[in-house]
Amino acid sequence: MIFSETPLxxxxxxxxxxxxDDRGFFARTWCAREFAAQGLSTQFVQCSVSFNDAAGTLxxxxxxxxxxxxxKLVRCTRGAIYDVVVDLRPHSPTLSRWFAVELTARDxxxxxxxPGCAHGFLTLADDSEVSYQMSQAYQPCASRGVxxxxxxxxxxxxxxxxxxxxxDATLPLLDEACAAEAAGxxxxxxxxx
Numbered sequence: 001m002i003f004s005e006t007p008l009x010x011x012x013x014x015x016x017x018x019x020x021d022d023r024g025f026f027a028r029t030w031c032a033r034e035f036a037a038q039g040l041s042t043q044f045v046q047c048s049v050s051f052n053d054a055a056g057t058l059x060x061x062x063x064x065x066x067x068x069x070x071x072k073l074v075r076c077t078r079g080a081i082y083d084v085v086v087d088l089r090p091h092s093p094t095l096s097r098w099f100a101v102e103l104t105a106r107d108x109x110x111x112x113x114x115p116g117c118a119h120g121f122l123t124l125a126d127d128s129e130v131s132y133q134m135s136q137a138y139q140p141c142a143s144r145g146v147x148x149x150x151x152x153x154x155x156x157x158x159x160x161x162x163x164x165x166x167x168d169a170t171l172p173l174l175d176e177a178c179a180a181e182a183a184g185x186x187x188x189x190x191x192x193x
Contacts, residue, residue: 001014001015001016001017001028001029001031001034002014002015002017003034003038003040003112006099006101007094007097007099008085008087008092008094008097008098008099008117009087009092009093009094010092010114010117011085011087011099011111011112011113011114011117012038012040012111012112013101013109013110013111013112014073014109014110014111014112015108015109015110016028016029016108016110018108027108029075029108029110030044030073030133035112040071040112040114041071041114041115041135043135044071044073044133044134044135045134045135045136045137046133046134046136046137046138047131047132047133047134048131048132048134048138049077049129049130049131049132050129050130050132051078051127051128051129052079052123052127052128052129052130052163053126053127053163054123054126054162054163055123055124055125055126055128055159055162056122056123056159056160056161056162056163057122057123057128057161057162057163057164058120058121058122058123058148058157058161058163058164058168059120059121059164059165059168060084060118060119060120060121060145060148060168061084061086061118061119061120061145061146061147061148061171062118062119062120062143062144062145063088063116063117063118063119063144063145063146064136064138064139064142064143064144065142065144065181066115066116066142067142068136068137068139068141068142069115069116069136069142070115070134070135070136071112071113071114071115071134071135071136072111072112072113072119072132072133072134072135073110073111073112073113073132073133074103074110074111074112074113074119074121074130074131074132075103075108075109075110075111075130075131076103076104076105076128076129076130076131077105077129077130077131078105078127078128078129079104079105079123079124079125079126079127079128079129080102080103080104080105080123080124080125080128081102081103081104081121081122081123081124081128081130082100082101082102082121082122082124082157082158082159083100083101083102083103083111083119083120083121084098084099084100084119084120084121084122084155085098085099085100085111085113085117085118085119086098086117086118086119086120086146086153086155086174087116087117088116088117088118088146088178089114089115089116089117090116092116096152096153096174098153098155100155100156102124103121103130105129115135115136118144118145118146120148120168122157122158122159122161124158124159144177144181145167145168145171145172145177146171146172146173146174146177147169147170147171147172147173147174148161148164148168148171150173150174152173152174152175153174
């Protein structure tokens, strides 16, 4: 696997290296030894899949608060998505900055997010499926989010949003979420991701 740094400290693109022959190819998408050599989490305790019927479906921006903050390894296994990560780590030099990349089933690329980052995506094709590996089990009491179209973030989404849950459409703005966390108030989300 090839690990490439992104502009956000601790966020990596991970590219499998397919071995091709006349049958097709074989590629490793996870290796604890290779992730550990990069200083990345090697303990994934939960895997999930998200299927999305229509292009223009937005999910996010979600994260879990400490002490349940989670690292994620995200891969598009069908279709295509515009995948976004927002740095919410209080002492990070890239706090409140975002990074986005197109992930497709054909390119096999993955995005690794360290704990303390919010994640979301917009589907670019109908019938898109996304696979996640997480370092922490889902904890409803720690489930948080920030609004996808917060002007303070200025995320440039590549197409219009056609489908979004009521919950995701009304997530708090970044400033509101940060103030609530600092004050110890919960903006816990009540529905699964």
